[in-house]
Amino acid sequence: MRRYRNLIVGLGIVVIAFVATFLAVSWWRYLAAPGAAAPQAQTAQTPSGGRPREEVIIRRPSLKHTEGGRLAWQVRLRELKVAAGGQAVAAAGMREALIYDKTGAPVIRLAAREARGNTSERNLEVSGDVRAVSAQGAIITTDKIRWLEQERKLHCPGKVTMRSRNVAVTTNGLNYFVDADTIKCPNPVRMYSGQNKLIGRQLVYNVKTEAFEMKNVQAIFNPEQAKALAKTR
Numbered sequence: 001m002r003r004y005r006n007l008i009v010g011l012g013i014v015v016i017a018f019v020a021t022f023l024a025v026s027w028w029r030y031l032a033a034p035g036a037a038a039p040q041a042q043t044a045q046t047p048s049g050g051r052p053r054e055e056v057i058i059r060r061p062s063l064k065h066t067e068g069g070r071l072a073w074q075v076r077l078r079e080l081k082v083a084a085g086g087q088a089v090a091a092a093g094m095r096e097a098l099i100y101d102k103t104g105a106p107v108i109r110l111a112a113r114e115a116r117g118n119t120s121e122r123n124l125e126v127s128g129d130v131r132a133v134s135a136q137g138a139i140i141t142t143d144k145i146r147w148l149e150q151e152r153k154l155h156c157p158g159k160v161t162m163r164s165r166n167v168a169v170t171t172n173g174l175n176y177f178v179d180a181d182t183i184k185c186p187n188p189v190r191m192y193s194g195q196n197k198l199i200g201r202q203l204v205y206n207v208k209t210e211a212f213e214m215k216n217v218q219a220i221f222n223p224e225q226a227k228a229l230a231k232t233r
Contacts, residue, residue, distance in 0.1 A: 122149035181208040
């Protein structure tokens, strides 16, 4: 009886060793296979060491959103946090964000400290030392910009400065409709061109043609430039 029991124990050890060896070899082959990569995602732990948060962290990802098969916008990040079961994603260490027109060409390049997107609403938000550069050469600096995909516009809710080839604009609140290359500012605006300044409201400015409309305008001209202009007439 004792010999029979020892035989069963010995066979059990051999079976366990064989299964462990098989699993180790299979895992090694998976990692060594062409194109296979080690997982980059990890689950974040709670500070108290309790139950892990339902959150996944991905290193150096590229977050993309498509519309009807075309690339609408993408964000290149250093780190991405995704809440399990949720549609919103949060990101830190943004390298850059790109917004594309309806032909698939990039029209806006964004640089900022942080980005947040929502694939359900199809929107993108960047914040912290934001700098947006358009294909037409307009440069927008502010603290927060929202890209609203349905309206195809950049929305700057706070204090903002826009510079183009010959004009600089400062205001509070700005919308840039990228497909029409048109900027609209509903609040008081200061527009600078050289040493001349225009003060008004409800600015509509075409970045491509540099044509603009403004209401309640007050003009302040540089005296030297005004004299030079008078001599040419």
